[in-house]
Amino acid sequence: MSGKKITRGVASVFLAVLSLVYVYPLFIILINSFKLKTFINLEPFKFPNENTWVGVENYQSGIDNYGLLSGVGWTLMITIGSVIVILLFCSMFAWFITRVNSVFSKILYILCVFSMVVPFQMVMFTLSKTADTLKLNTPWGIIIIYLGFGTGLAVFLFSGFVKGIPLEIEEAATIDGCSPPVIFFRIVLPIMQPTYISIGILQTMWIWNDFLLPYLVLDQRRYRTISMIIQSMRGSYGRVDMGAIMACLVMAVIPMIVFYLCAQKHIIEGVAAGAVKG
Amino acid sequence: MNKALKRYFPLFILPTLAAFIIGFIAPFIMGLWLSFCEFTTVQNATFVGFKNYARAFSDPTFLYSLGFTALFAVTSLVIINIAAFALATVLTRKLKGTNIFRTIFFMPNLIGGIVLGYIWQLILNGILINFNVALNLSAKYGFWGLIVLTCWQQIGYMMVIYIAGLQTIPGELNEAADIDGATGRQRLFSITIPMMKPSITICTFLTIINGFKLFDQNLALTAGEPARATEMLALNIFNTFYGRVGFEGVGQAKAVMFFILVVSIGLIQLRVTRGKEAR
Secondary structure (H helix, E strand, C coil), rough: CCCHHHHHHHHHHHHHHHHHHHHHHHHCCCCCCEECCCHHHCCCCCCCCCCCCCHHHHHHHHHHHHHHHHHHHHHHHHHHHHHHHHHHHHHHHHHHHHHHCCCHHHHHHHHHHHHHHHHHHHHHHHHHHHHCCCCCCCCCCHHHHHHHHHHHHHHHHHHHCHHHHHHHHHHHHHHCCHHHHHHHHHHEEEECCHHHHHHHHHCCCCCCCHHHHHHHHHHCCCCHHHHHHHHCCCCCCCCHHHHHHHHHHHHHHHHHHHHHHHHHHHHHHHHHHHCCCC | CCCHHHHEEEEEEEEHHHHHHHHHHHHHHHHHHHEEECCCCCCCCCCCCCHHHHHHHHCCHHHHHHHHHHHHHHHHHHHHHHHHHHHHHHHHHCCHHHHHHHHHHHHHCCCCCCHHHHHHHHHHHHHHHHCCCHHHHHHHHHHHHHHHHHHHHHHHHHHHHHHHHHCCHHHHHHHHHHHCCCCCCHHHHHHHHHCCCHHHHHHHHHHHHHHHHCCHHHHHHCCCCCCCCCCCCCHHHHHHHHCCCCCCCHHHHHHHHHHHHHHHHHHHHHHHHHHHHHC
16 A cells, blocks of 8 residues: 555656646746846846846836737737627527528538638638738728638537537427527527537637737738737847747736636636547 | 528528638638639739649658658657656546646646747757757757647647546446456556547547647747758748748648648548447
């Protein structure tokens, strides 16, 4: 028995050390975001000392010179707006094509599944041209693009759930004289609450962190997401403002970490559910 | 119900369908068509047949990036899956703090590829500088840098899937094995791995497809340097489109081949999964 205890002890210590290794990279960017920018590349692993500590100067520089705050704002707005739109319209779409048995419904479902496997590079060029032509190159327009590109996964997962809802509930409501919109919003939507949460989480993780789609679609002179700002700061190789980059990295990570800590249980479950689509 | 619902077609279907056409169907069909055309914008396209495909294959950087990506995908597949499986078996042994460990290992998935790339660029260059080298000096460093980054990101994710799989193995199986006096190794190879085949299939294909699709991390960590030696497929396609004027058609042809490659891997996976269910 004591042999087992020792192995357990060893395993616990090993996991604890590994956890520290896992958190370490985030810790590094945090301490470097308070360091004098010329010292970041020279001694990335050292704590800021009295000579290199600059307080929030890097964040100030990020805000003044690179539009850090508006970047966070636009990213937040695009993420929240797109997730709400995707959840609402895709759940309605999925309910309709699952309940209406027609060839058209089947074709739509197959197209949705198909779109999940298509890599973004396939549509990248034509999508950005379409978005330009239709004047969807604003943070409001890009929500429509996200709805279109997010349809596949969302409809696939919603349909899977709708199939599990017993038809009798809806039939009873029809006999009581409820119209389809009333049935959807008063009965189906509340039942699907857990599915809304997991799909909402998957889409939030995707859209907040997305780089290429907003980079190609948005009018860069006016709107930039946080990922676009970070990528643009690389600029000319010699004169990169490492301090401001660190501040932007921290600002890109913190909202997601807060989100993770708040919804941690749902996130891990949601991912396990989303993975089954594999 | 069915008939009543059909009348509400405009409300339930049209918004999503319109966006789906704008955001996916139209660009996809145009993309297929344009891969057979020469163009700089969509309007001035002229049909050229398979010329773009021929030009794509005569581009040495494309074939190089294909090889580099395949090597990367296989290497990351092996390392990620072994590590994730090992972590999952340890974490299902009812140790103290299992939930905290699981939370921490999964966390990197919440962070975007661009951010990950710059975090690891700082750390890896900070280590390599002690040996007087840097990430952008040799393809070898770039390759292993990308592997380290991808492992840090994906091990936690695959671990979650493996944990879910391990929890479905009935406890009686292991108890019976204990009574029969099976060793840990026998139990792993005769019970755990056979019972875990569905999870292993999912994770293997997820990691290989993620490997082929990798873009943001590649762009941020190495941007293909030195001299396009760490340029992966997705980045190669991107650079063909936006790097050189007049190569848009070639870029689109490469994108179509990339699409076919990813779909083929997906179809193989489907066959493997279906085959197992039938047995």
